[in-house]
Amino acid sequence: MxxxxxxxxxxxxxxxxxxxxCTKLDVPLVDTDQxxxxxxxxxxxxxxxxxxQIFRKYETxxxxxxxxxxxxxxxxxGMVEREENVAFMTHHGLVVHLNASMNAIASRxxxxxxRPLWGKDSSERVRLYNRRKDLYTEAADATVLTDNKSIEAIAEEIADLQ
Ligand code: S3P
Structure with a gap:
């Protein structure tokens, strides 16, 4: 895999x-933020x-x-902000976009x-969301819509992609 x-x-x-x-597939989970x-x-x-920019460097x-x-x-x-990150992920693995609506994200x-980039100003948040949406779509091998689905159903969908 x-x-x-x-x-x-x-x-x-x-x-x-x-x-x-990772429980379902019995593999480890790593989190780049962590x-x-x-x-x-x-x-x-x-x-x-x-x-x-220094944060982005650490992220890469x-x-x-x-x-x-x-x-x-x-x-x-923000992993998709750098083209070299996208190229790395595409080369090494399967890139899956979890696509949640702005409403679902805002309420969560x-x-x-x-989260320093989750600004105070809601128009700033929407602008970032809209700009990122295209970056995720371009980077992804597959997109999974997550609104109104259980965690189990989403995990199942991703497991079936392999
Ligand atoms: C960021 C998202 C955060 C974290 C940092 C920057 C971003 O991670 O990496 O605050 O640029 O969207 P989460 O997506 O896990 O919140």
Whole structure:
């Protein structure tokens, strides 16, 4: 089995669905955000002290550790911002977009101080969502719609893609 890369906007369920999927397929789950936190500390601190570009650099560094293993990789919502990340995921694994509506995401996230790019301004959030939507679509080998589906049903759909 090739690694499965879960991509999608913040709050689209990558971690939760990743957990269910790895139980189902009996493979490990890795989370690129968690890898960054383990090595460099909290994401909010990285954004505040070093800025987004340094965070993106760390993100690429962690992604490059994930090729060639049978595992599920839950990625940060901005992984598709760098073309080299998309090329890496496409080359090494199956890229699955978890497509959740803006409404579902907004109600799931509310106000989340731990997500620096989930701004205070709702028009900013919508702008980011719309721009990212195209990046996810272009990067994905497959898209799974997640609204109104159970975690189990979504995990089943992804497991069937292989
Ligand atoms: C980001 C999403 C976050 C995290 C960071 C930046 C983004 O991950 O990587 O705050 O650019 O969309 P989640 O998608 O897990 O929230």
């Amino acid at each position: 090739k690694p499965i890369y879960l991509i999608g906007f913040m709050g689209s369920g990558k971690s939760t669905i990743g957990e269910r999927l 890898m960054i936190v383990d090595k460099y500390g909290p994401i909010t601190t990285i954004f505040q002290e070093h800025g987004e 560094e962690m992604l490059k550790r994930t090729g060639g293993m049978e595992q599920i990789v839950s990625t940060g919502g 996230l509310g106000e989340d101080p731990n």
